[in-house]
Amino acid sequence: MNGNLSIPxxxxxxxxxxxxxxxxxxxxxxxxxxxxxxxxLGAVTNLSDAYPWGLxxxxxxxxxxxxxxxxxxxxxxxxxxxxxxxxxxxRPALLTAMIGYTFxxxxxxxxxxxxWAMWHVMLPWMWQGxxxxxxVAICVMTYxxxxxxxxxxxxxxxxxxxxxxxxxxxxxxxxxxxxxxVLDAGIGRVMTVFIILGVVLSCxxxxxxxxxxxxxxxKLHPLxxxxxxxxxxxxxxxxxxxxxxxxxxxxxxxxxxLEPEIDALARLAxxxxxxxxxxxxxxxxxxxxxGAVGSLVQPTPAAGxxxxxxxxxxxxxxxxxxxxxxxxxxRGLLTAASLVIFGVIANRLNVFLLAYTPTIEGERYYPAFAxxxxxxxxxxxxxLIYRFIVLNFPVIERLEEART
Amino acid sequence: xxxAHTSIDGTPASGRTEGATGATAIVPGEAxxxxxxxxxxxxxxxxxxxxxxxxxxxxxxGGNRTLSxxxxxxxxxxxxCIGCRRCEWACNHENGMPNGELHEFDDASVFDERRRPTSxxxxxxxxxxxxxxxxxxxxxxxxxxxxxxxxxxxCLVGAMRKTPEGPVIYDASRCIGCRYCMVACPFxxxxxxxxxxxxxxxTKCQFCRSRTQRGELxxxxxxxPVEALTWGRRDELLILAHERIRNNxxxxxxxxxxxxEAGGTSWLYLADRPFTELGFPDLGxxxxxxxxxxxxxxxxxxxxAPLMLFGLLGAIGxxxxxxxxxP
Numbered sequence: 001m002n003g004n005l006s007i008p009x010x011x012x013x014x015x016x017x018x019x020x021x022x023x024x025x026x027x028x029x030x031x032x033x034x035x036x037x038x039x040x041l042g043a044v045t046n047l048s049d050a051y052p053w054g055l056x057x058x059x060x061x062x063x064x065x066x067x068x069x070x071x072x073x074x075x076x077x078x079x080x081x082x083x084x085x086x087x088x089x090x091r092p093a094l095l096t097a098m099i100g101y102t103f104x105x106x107x108x109x110x111x112x113x114x115x116w117a118m119w120h121v122m123l124p125w126m127w128q129g130x131x132x133x134x135x136v137a138i139c140v141m142t143y144x145x146x147x148x149x150x151x152x153x154x155x156x157x158x159x160x161x162x163x164x165x166x167x168x169x170x171x172x173x174x175x176x177x178x179x180x181x182v183l184d185a186g187i188g189r190v191m192t193v194f195i196i197l198g199v200v201l202s203c204x205x206x207x208x209x210x211x212x213x214x215x216x217x218x219k220l221h222p223l224x225x226x227x228x229x230x231x232x233x234x235x236x237x238x239x240x241x242x243x244x245x246x247x248x249x250x251x252x253x254x255x256x257x258l259e260p261e262i263d264a265l266a267r268l269a270x271x272x273x274x275x276x277x278x279x280x281x282x283x284x285x286x287x288x289x290x291g292a293v294g295s296l297v298q299p300t301p302a303a304g305x306x307x308x309x310x311x312x313x314x315x316x317x318x319x320x321x322x323x324x325x326x327x328x329x330x331r332g333l334l335t336a337a338s339l340v341i342f343g344v345i346a347n348r349l350n351v352f353l354l355a356y357t358p359t360i361e362g363e364r365y366y367p368a369f370a371x372x373x374x375x376x377x378x379x380x381x382x383x384l385i386y387r388f389i390v391l392n393f394p395v396i397e398r399l400e401e402a403r404t
Numbered sequence: 405x406x407x408a409h410t411s412i413d414g415t416p417a418s419g420r421t422e423g424a425t426g427a428t429a430i431v432p433g434e435a436x437x438x439x440x441x442x443x444x445x446x447x448x449x450x451x452x453x454x455x456x457x458x459x460x461x462x463x464x465x466g467g468n469r470t471l472s473x474x475x476x477x478x479x480x481x482x483x484x485c486i487g488c489r490r491c492e493w494a495c496n497h498e499n500g501m502p503n504g505e506l507h508e509f510d511d512a513s514v515f516d517e518r519r520r521p522t523s524x525x526x527x528x529x530x531x532x533x534x535x536x537x538x539x540x541x542x543x544x545x546x547x548x549x550x551x552x553x554x555x556x557x558x559c560l561v562g563a564m565r566k567t568p569e570g571p572v573i574y575d576a577s578r579c580i581g582c583r584y585c586m587v588a589c590p591f592x593x594x595x596x597x598x599x600x601x602x603x604x605x606x607t608k609c610q611f612c613r614s615r616t617q618r619g620e621l622x623x624x625x626x627x628x629p630v631e632a633l634t635w636g637r638r639d640e641l642l643i644l645a646h647e648r649i650r651n652n653x654x655x656x657x658x659x660x661x662x663x664x665e666a667g668g669t670s671w672l673y674l675a676d677r678p679f680t681e682l683g684f685p686d687l688g689x690x691x692x693x694x695x696x697x698x699x700x701x702x703x704x705x706x707x708x709a710p711l712m713l714f715g716l717l718g719a720i721g722x723x724x725x726x727x728x729x730x731p
Binding site: 037047049050113133211216218219230359361 | 518520522523554556557558559560561562578579580581582583584586587588589590591592594595596597598599600601602603604683685687692693695696697699700701703704710713714717718720721724725726
């Protein structure tokens, strides 16, 4: 492969026609978000006593956490298993996780009725250790901090030797530079601890996110309700973490006009069928064990949703990724990774929303426009911030080569 | 049992596991669990964890799992209720909710639709049509005040709390508004003030705690003109309920709803027909909180699993490092 082919002649500009569309979605979302904080949840959402959790918890939080799993899975294979070939994938994955979790936190805050009291979670005398949500909240907060720390070396690398403060602040250039060098050296020494911490925290809250709905008992359909939910959530987070890294890397290459890192991606993709296989087997055993298989043969919407999620999002990508040739084709990889992502999104949506039947009869929930707008707006903001950072910080190696 | 307080699963309070920090780690079934870590291991790990997250797990505000033997409840005899809805009026009045004149509550047209407790009304009475020539049945609904409430187990900041005396009370000053308590409630009787932009509260029956502490009856019980509601010690109410079933053959189905449902509730019901025909959910005899707490404390018992994972990952990192690169 001729490396020179992959280097674009000029640095890509931030705004393209597509980016303008994304910006518009982000602006609409920001407006809906402002409305939510001014007039309250009741005025802009269709949440009710029957459906206290809606689109925001299902997508922004549950899917957000799962889809940001690429950060810790990639860090694990690259830094803890020391597989050199994955190193180019680590920084983009870390960036996605950092932005993703930031928006998970924002999503939670948007959904909280008393968002201004959010800090209660940090007060030890408020802590309620039986609460699964407590564990999730503490882990997500800590992990977000860890992600920012893991990102610091990238900031240091960007500015060391290039500190140019504006106006009179320019006098501080040299001392800021020195601080950055000290910081960089210091973090470098303890980074392994943070990487391990990130993996542990991720395993903890990815699984606990599944435990969250166990307490809903019979309100969650028996096809999904299981004491094994934490394990399913963890396994699917591993699988979707790798898939997201592949998906994003391919999309970013296309968008920025770079050659995809196909060898590393193919290697990464070889882990996915193993994880999907274990997941599928565990799922089937659990269904048989709990005697829930009966619900599958009845022609109900729940059975349809389950089959869609399981066949489309687990069995199909498993079959595709078992084929080595497909793993080396960008299009095949993109298809398979998209299917895994689809499967996990479907699963989280089912567990948190679609397979949830309130005790209150006859109630339906369909998200209001503002709920869709905020969710779409958050996704758009994630894309914009990702693009900005990728274009201005040393995240994608091949883009860096192009710059220098 | 000599102790004045017993825990919910019947083990004496003194038999609970004490963490090394002195903060009580109230792990369900801890005293009697087999397998896994021994008690000594647990105590040792508790020491390690005191400086970490587990301190929070232990020092939980909502982890009050000791109940007083003389905790109270209400027995609702649905065969006596005449559907006058005076209890609704009294409840609205007591809690400062929107209310009407007393005579407005005679209007039977509200029975046309099935109602739920809302953020405006903490208790509502529904009429269920007669089945096979019998009279219609009126069912008062409100928070059931579970013995082991899922809402309190779910709440991450301890805003829902089971008091030893029986009531499950909500403390808005702790609440962050996540509404997980509503997802957790097996009856889904908690409502939310969605219309408020800044200070929405979870609303539910507070069992007139301020009244009962003054020695008065809950407002609805005091108001009931036909004594369909009986307030008293839960254990005595259960005896009373079973006596009524025994002494009045044919009047009741042999089932005290709330004796075992969802691990038992403070509010107990007697009826002349199966409760599933009256909109009562068919729940098992364990609290939904039980399984969740078992899973959660099983995984995070003494913080052992996360610490072991940390060590394992560290070891893997060391073993596979051939010194070629820096992270």
